[in-house]
Amino acid sequence: MDYSVAASVGDTGSVSEKISVVSGQQLNLVIKPDGPARSVKGYLVFQSAAAKTAVDIPQKSLLAAAVFALPVFAEKTDKAVPVERKLVLQEFEYTDQDGDGIYAANIRVPVVAGEYEVFTVIEYVDPEMGTRQVRMTAVIDPEGYVYELNNGKETRIPRAQVSIYRLNSASGAYELWPAKEYQQQNPQTTGVSGAYSFLVPVGSYYIAVGAPGYETYKGEPFDVAEGSGVHQNIEMHAVGGWLKLFDWKTLVIAIVALLLLYNFYRDRRRSRLAGYNKRTV
Structure with a gap:
């Protein structure tokens, strides 16, 4: 290495x-x-x-x-x-x-x-x-880590797949960096701390992250001037993240309210139809 x-x-x-x-x-x-x-x-x-x-x-x-x-x-x-x-x-x-x-x-x-x-x-x-x-x-x-924000607080994400890609100067395309040649792993799977780390040689790179239940992350390219560690802290966003704005109790109340409104509307509609039928008889 x-x-x-x-x-x-x-x-x-x-x-x-x-x-x-x-x-x-x-x-x-x-x-x-x-x-x-x-x-x-x-x-x-x-x-x-x-x-x-x-x-x-x-x-x-x-x-x-x-x-x-x-x-x-x-x-x-x-x-x-x-x-x-x-x-x-x-x-x-x-x-x-x-x-x-x-x-x-x-x-x-x-x-x-x-x-x-x-x-x-x-x-x-x-x-x-x-x-x-x-x-x-x-x-x-230091290590970088993968996280999401919950009410302004960071929550680390386990089981995220963190991959780093290096620019191939010959082809002009980014390729998965061959970490095994440097006694490392790529991609890396995060643990409970959400941490990952790469020690890379000179080059141009970008990082991609995938995790169950989260949108795929693809970072912007960055340059490494000399062999050094990569330790970016990466924020992930949950798929359907707007649902997290409501807790389960709020969702239950909202569903019950909608059902009550639907029943109320249906009963009124039935009453109107019954009254209309009586007038036409």
Whole structure:
């Protein structure tokens, strides 16, 4: 998968990798130490609810759904990783299952949007290399959701089919975006929260939504300048939505009133006909 990746230079001059990911998805982490390692550990740490100011230096996109923590960003340290005063969400081990010196770990991205930091700590066998750490910032895009308005309040819609279409520059037509090539699903079916999320590469897109009992939604085309999350909140309208202006009690009263008026009209008509027949006899 092509992630939106950059080298981020923070306000203190520290350099780390930066990547945009979708909330709740799996993230594969891969690293190749400079030499034999005794252990490779990772920590997922909450950083902030909003992105911090930094200078981003774009790198080449990373392929095959893996984030390669580059050794050039590894910092030698004699101190423990400064996570004690931070909110550590996950602690995990990298493994080298085939013995080729490449270590991998698989973690689940948090569902809450914001900035998170992945600390990777490499403890080398060679004492002279000591312990090194690699930092990567993961910017988690928020999810969009599907909803309807009821008396001014939003109600999320489950079981909605959300599809995203991408413009084929060769044919000039929009086609269903091939999400499986990017380890995602398209269309997506919403749960009770009505949420959906897509992490897409550069291109022109539009979103379509279908749900039982609702009019089909087709959004306006929009452009994605660089690989990023799509999180539009989409309002749906019920088929025959005007009926929702009345509750069931009001409808029952209205039907009963109509029946009474009809009976009253029918009785009067019968009385008039009976009177007319008497006069003509």
